Each structure stands twice: as structure tokens, then as C-alpha cells.
Amino acid sequence: xxxxxxxxxxxxxxxxxxxxxxxxxxxxxxxxxxxxxxxxxxxxxxxxxxxxxxxxxxxxxxxxxxxxxxxxxxxxxxxxxxxxxxxxxxxxxxxxxxxxxxxxxxxxxxxxxxxxxxxxxxxxxxxxxxxxxxxxxxxxxxxxxxxxxxxxxxxxxxxxxxxxxxxxxxxxxxxxxxxxx
Numbered sequence: 250x251x252x253x254x255x256x257x258x259x260x261x262x263x264x265x266x267x268x269x270x271x272x273x274x275x276x277x278x279x280x281x282x283x284x285x286x287x288x289x290x291x292x293x294x295x296x297x298x299x300x301x302x303x304x305x306x307x308x309x310x311x312x313x314x315x316x317x318x319x320x321x322x323x324x325x326x327x328x329x330x331x332x333x334x335x336x337x338x339x340x341x342x343x344x345x346x347x348x349x350x351x352x353x354x355x356x357x358x359x360x361x362x363x364x365x366x367x368x369x370x371x372x373x374x375x376x377x378x379x380x381x382x383x384x385x386x387x388x389x390x391x392x393x394x395x396x397x398x399x400x401x402x403x404x405x406x407x408x409x410x411x412x413x414x415x416x417x418x419x420x421x422x423x424x425x426x427x428x429x430x
Contacts, residue, residue, distance in 0.1 A: 330407045333415055335424035336366060336399040343400040346422040350404065354418060360405045367398035399425060 269279035337343040343363060350356045404415060412429060419427050
């Protein structure tokens, strides 16, 4: 710096005034200097970092055939997917089944859907858990639970290889019925 307030600023290079380009118009480093100066003060870097032979940069390992196969497998799984629907007598049993499917079997929560088997809100067909007890010793539940229809848990699976394990687990966890589509 020349004084405390004025920073040193070098003169910008351009193709006509750059000394190395005048002596050697093919100098790759000089071309890069000019390209960088021409892009200042914008944030966009030159489109080619090292101008020259016009060839693209070498691949970092992208394998077009391997990527195509991965895409085909994903599409096949998406079109070959199916649903499993299980009915539970209590909301508590349905919630426990969902946790086992997610935590033990690795099924994504976004692939599991829960609903009442009817138009009315329901805690299931049988009172259980918070429907029976308030959760505090000596304190009775405030109201009768809204019992009605079963609780339906639907699971979307991408492939058939997990079907038997999921069906078996749902039955073990108290599903009153299990259907596959």
C-alpha cells in the first residue's frame, strides 16, 4: 500500500496488453490471467479454467453404463412395488407395529400410512393404553375412548423380497388381518 488508506491495485490485463500473450499467444497461464481479469468483479469464474485444446476435463469416475443400470433398477422397483395392509384392534398395537417396522426392518416412515377403518375417528376396536389409563397413578381416564373401527396400517414396499418378513412381523405384532396387493 502506498499509504494507510489507498490499497495497491495492479493494472488489469487484457489480451492486447498482456506481455506474455504478446510474445506467446498460446501461453495457457497468460490466457487464464486475462480470463480471470475479464471476469472481475463478478463472481463467475471463466467457463474454462485452463483454455487451450478444447477437450473436456477428464472424468472423475462417472460410469454412464453403471448409472444407467442403477436408474433402471430403481424404475423397475418403483413399477413392481406393492402394498401391505394390516388391521389392528388398538391404536397402541398399530403404533408399536410401526415402530418395529421402522426400527427393526428399516422401512421408511414415509412409506407407512395410518388411518381408521371407517369415516369416524377411532382409537381402534378395543380400549387400550391411554384409553384405559390416564398415565398417572390413581387418576382415571377422563372419557370413554372413541372406539369404532380397526386401525389400518398400510406399507408401500419397493420390492417383493421384503414382503414375507413384513407380513410375518405384522402378524407377530398383533395384526387381526394382513393383506397384500
